[in-house]
Amino acid sequence: MAYVAVSGGKEAIEESIKLLDYYRSGTDKDLAIEAIENKLSLLVDRVMGEAGLYARTYAALALRQCEGSIEEAVFLLRAYRSTLTRNYYSDTVDAGEMRVVRRISAAFKDIIGGQILGATYDYTHRLIDFETGKEDPTALRQAMHKALAEQTPEEIVPCPRVSEELAKEGLIDRHSPNDQSPYDVTANILEFPTTRSARLQTMARADTGFVSGLAYSALRGFGQEHPTVGELRCGYVELYVPFLPDEKESLYIGEILITEVECFNAVDSKDQLKLAVGYGAVLGRNETKAIAMAVVDRELDNGGPYPAQNEEFVLMHGDSLEMNGFISHLKLPHYVTFQSKLDAVRKTRRADNE
Amino acid sequence: MNSNYNFAFLDEGSKKEIRRAVLKAVSIPGYQVPFGSRELPIGRGWGTGGIQLTLSLIGRDDILKVIDQGSDESVNAVNIKKFVGLCTDVRTTTDTREATLIQTRHRIPERALTNGQILIFQVPLPEPLRVVEAREEVTKKMHAEKDYASMWLQLYESLVKYNKVTIGAEYPCMVEGRYMMNPSPIPKFDNPKLHKAECLYLFGAGREKKIYAIPPYTQVVSLAFDDVPFEKENFVGKRCRLCGSADTYLDEIFDRQTGGRAYQCSDTSHCQWTADS
Numbered sequence: 001m002a003y004v005a006v007s008g009g010k011e012a013i014e015e016s017i018k019l020l021d022y023y024r025s026g027t028d029k030d031l032a033i034e035a036i037e038n039k040l041s042l043l044v045d046r047v048m049g050e051a052g053l054y055a056r057t058y059a060a061l062a063l064r065q066c067e068g069s070i071e072e073a074v075f076l077l078r079a080y081r082s083t084l085t086r087n088y089y090s091d092t093v094d095a096g097e098m099r100v101v102r103r104i105s106a107a108f109k110d111i112i113g114g115q116i117l118g119a120t121y122d123y124t125h126r127l128i129d130f131e132t133g134k135e136d137p138t139a140l141r142q143a144m145h146k147a148l149a150e151q152t153p154e155e156i157v158p159c160p161r162v163s164e165e166l167a168k169e170g171l172i173d174r175h176s177p178n179d180q181s182p183y184d185v186t187a188n189i190l191e192f193p194t195t196r197s198a199r200l201q202t203m204a205r206a207d208t209g210f211v212s213g214l215a216y217s218a219l220r221g222f223g224q225e226h227p228t229v230g231e232l233r234c235g236y237v238e239l240y241v242p243f244l245p246d247e248k249e250s251l252y253i254g255e256i257l258i259t260e261v262e263c264f265n266a267v268d269s270k271d272q273l274k275l276a277v278g279y280g281a282v283l284g285r286n287e288t289k290a291i292a293m294a295v296v297d298r299e300l301d302n303g304g305p306y307p308a309q310n311e312e313f314v315l316m317h318g319d320s321l322e323m324n325g326f327i328s329h330l331k332l333p334h335y336v337t338f339q340s341k342l343d344a345v346r347k348t349r350r351a352d353n354e
Numbered sequence: 355m356n357s358n359y360n361f362a363f364l365d366e367g368s369k370k371e372i373r374r375a376v377l378k379a380v381s382i383p384g385y386q387v388p389f390g391s392r393e394l395p396i397g398r399g400w401g402t403g404g405i406q407l408t409l410s411l412i413g414r415d416d417i418l419k420v421i422d423q424g425s426d427e428s429v430n431a432v433n434i435k436k437f438v439g440l441c442t443d444v445r446t447t448t449d450t451r452e453a454t455l456i457q458t459r460h461r462i463p464e465r466a467l468t469n470g471q472i473l474i475f476q477v478p479l480p481e482p483l484r485v486v487e488a489r490e491e492v493t494k495k496m497h498a499e500k501d502y503a504s505m506w507l508q509l510y511e512s513l514v515k516y517n518k519v520t521i522g523a524e525y526p527c528m529v530e531g532r533y534m535m536n537p538s539p540i541p542k543f544d545n546p547k548l549h550k551a552e553c554l555y556l557f558g559a560g561r562e563k564k565i566y567a568i569p570p571y572t573q574v575v576s577l578a579f580d581d582v583p584f585e586k587e588n589f590v591g592k593r594c595r596l597c598g599s600a601d602t603y604l605d606e607i608f609d610r611q612t613g614g615r616a617y618q619c620s621d622t623s624h625c626q627w628t629a630d631s
Contacts, residue, residue: 009429013436079395085365189388189563192491312489322561325398329478332400332430335423335605336460336620340522340541342606343587348516 023067036060045257045284046070050320051077052186052205054256054283071324078321086187088241091250092179095260095281097158100235105162107230107264113159118234120287162231163262163277173269174277192312199315203296204282206318208289214318215292218299218308227263227278227295234259234285257284263294267302276301355443362409363441368392372410372565376556379567384529385497386480391563394437401434403558404457404476407565408438411472412455418446419453424461424603424620431459448623460523462544464602464624467553469570475538477559480566482526482536502534509577519578519585527576529568534577542586543603548574594619597628 037044037060047059051074058077066072102118105111166172175196182197185205190198203211218224236257240250263278278298280290299308307313317323362369368390375389394402412418420435422428426448434457435446447453450463457474467473483493486504496502505526512520523539527548537548538557548555548568555568568574578584593600595607595616602624604617619625 009427009432010436013429013432075397076395078393082368082392082394083359083363083365085367187390189390191388192489312491316490321393321398325400325402326478326561327399328397329399332459333423333428334460334539336541336603337523337539339604339606339620340543340587344518344520344522347518347588348520 031064033057033060033064036063042285043068043070045286046208046289047073047077049283049286049289050074050205050207051081052201052283053077053081071320074320075324081186089181089184090253091240091242093237093239095233095237095258096161096164098233098235098237098258098260099156099255100159100233101257102234103159103231105229105231107162107228111159111162111231112165113157159233161233161262163264166230166264166275171275172264172277173267173274175279190315194311194315199300199311200279200281200293200297202315203280203293203318206293207320207323208286210318210323211289211292211296214308214314215295218295218306222306223295223299223304223308224302225265227265227298229291229294230262230264230277232259232261232287232291234287258282259285259287259290261287261290261294263291263298265298356440359441361414361442362412362438363394364392364406364409369410372406375565376407376410376567379556379565380554380569382533383568383572384533384535384566386559386564386566388563389565391560394560396434396437398561399478400430401457401459401476402560403562403565404459404474404560405434405437405558406560407474407556407558408455408457409441411474412438412442412444414442414444416444416454417452418444419448419450419456419623420446420458421456421461421463421621421623422459423605424463425622427622449627450623460539460541461603461620462540462547464619464621465627466547467551469552471553473553473555475540475555475557477536477538477557477562477564479524480536480538480557480559480562480564482534497533500532505534505577509579513579513582519582522587525576525584527574530573531575535566535568535574537574541603542576542584545574545576545584545586548572550574589617592617594625594628597625599625599628 037056040063043063044056044059047063047070048054048056050070051059055077058080059073062073062076065076100116102120103113103116105115163172163174178196182201183195185198185201190202219226234257236255238255239253241253243249243251259282261280264275265278266273267276276298278294280293280297282290282293296308296314300311300314303309360366372389375387379385379387391403392406394405396402396405408418418435418438419426420431422431425431438444439446450456450465453471455472455474456463457476459476462473481493483496483505486508487493487496509519512518523541524536525542525545526534526536527545529535537545550571550573552570554570557566576584587603589604592604594602594604596618599619602619602621605620607616607618609616
């Protein structure tokens with residue numbers, strides 16, 4: 001014997017990686033990438049959002065490669081992303097122009113443009129459907145296509161945001177539009193106090209569970225008060241990049257699905273009250289995270305003694321890669337540092353230490 | 355080498371940006387230079403700061419050595435070497451003497467490094483003041499004002515309570531009398547090797563997005579009071595069971611069968627060299 005713990009690392013790693021395949025070998029059935037992409041959309045959306053990379057097929061590939069682990073899939077996408085050259089920054093997107101597929105307001109019964117319930121699990125009963133395993137995917141697809149074909153397409157009219165109407169009355173207090181180039185958090189270190197664009201980017205990429213937990217803490221009592229979802233909208237926005245030969249022109253490069261939320265809070269304004277807006281926007285359909293982000297955004301504006309109100313606390317601890325990387329590094333050998341710690345502990349206990 | 359990726363993985367723009375941060379770090383010894391840390395296929399917290407330094411500095415003629423806990427064979431060292439090999443094809447070695455770049459976690463090799471060698475540390479928490487102040491916004495100011503009183507106070511409190519300074523690894527030092535620096539979690543045993551060394555020491559913290567440096571011949575002094583000198587880990591009366599060295603940092607080993615306790619060098623390359631010569 002000798003070197004038990006520290007040698008043979010290379011062989012051990014190779015065998016360990018082989019053994020991972022064992023955990024995917026329990027069945028003859030396979031998971032098609034196309035099926036993951038189209039049938040586990042919410043999972044794909046969450047991974048894309050936390051990775052900060054809108055690429056449905058790659059997200060599906062990543063999920064398939066790592067037994068569906070969200071943190072591993074986010075990791076794969078992020079690592080891939082940092083090998084890509086960034087050629088363009090897109091023009092500013094106005095989510096007010098969104099092609100809406102779902103839009104609700106908890107503040108008003110009737111809103112300009114109307115409420116569109118769209119697809120939501122909110123009003124389903126969470127009963128396991130034991131028949132779902134017998135579903136015929138081809139029949140489902142054809143039925144949906146047929147139903148869609150029978151619809152008459154409506155002209156797309158952008159809906160103004162709910163907050164626009166209240167703003168006309170002077171009741172709304174929100175950050176004014178800022179079309180300056182955003183602070184790119186993927187290429188720069190966060191510095192505090194930070195800019196608003198850095199804050200929103202960081203939260204949009206943060207771990208869903210982290211942002212939701214923080215927002216929940218703020219609602220339960222470690223924060224301000226109960227905000228109202230002024231508007232939650234989900235839909236497609238168009239992306240343009242600058243056309244280099246002609247500054248006035250832009251090139252259309254496609255559309256992405258996003259969820260955007262505005263929350264309202266009543267706050268003091270010189271002997272009066274006004275409505276302060278918290279803002280949240282995330283890639284794909286991830287409504288809880290978008291709402292949570294809006295709640296925390298408002299808490300951060302407000303400031304205070306609680307975790308959700310502390311910018312450094314919120315922005316430094318929610319990144320999936322950073323939190324999971326650092327926690328998992330505890331599994332690495334710490335022989336040297338532990339020996340040093342042992343030495344310090346022993347020294348304080350020695351009889352001659354007086 | 356995997357030709358789907360650029361030489362040394364990162365794109366040239368990112369590498370250049372990291373090298374610029376290194377130049378600044380060398381110019382201001384001990385000062386933490388912020389940089390736009392890139393994401394790697396290796397976990398954040400697993401040495402990504404060190405790897406980014408290695409990737410941005412490595413050229414085709416370099417000879418790379420990677421150690422973890424002093425060992426070339428440790429799982430993490432093997433893994434990092436495998437990754438750098440995958441995207442560069444440079445030659446790797448376990449021999450400290452012939453390496454041009456050495457990436458390390460938790461140790462400085464026993465054999466003194468020479469002019470022309472670069473030792474790259476993986477740093478989990480670059481901020482020495484984090485133990486006394488949680489907020490980055492505040493610690494930045496403390497460094498700017500050279501306000502290190504709370505750190506000295508912590509040392510003093512430890513003395514009052516335990517009769518000893520109880521910091522183990524990650525023992526803070528002053529660089530050129532200006533910046534307080536965290537030498538990364540190396541044991542106190544290695545701290546004196548930082549002082550007026552011939553080689554360049556670079557420190558990379560990927561998750562915390564900081565780079566700092568100790569250029570050759572820089573004065574590096576571990577914190578201590580005039581009447582309570584700095585004290586290293588103590589291996590008096592113990593020897594390496596493999597090479598017999600009594601002047602190296604030792605790992606405490608429990609025998610699998612008997613449960614008996616033995617000691618052996620943490621620096622496996624040095625141990626091998628001593629045993630052979």
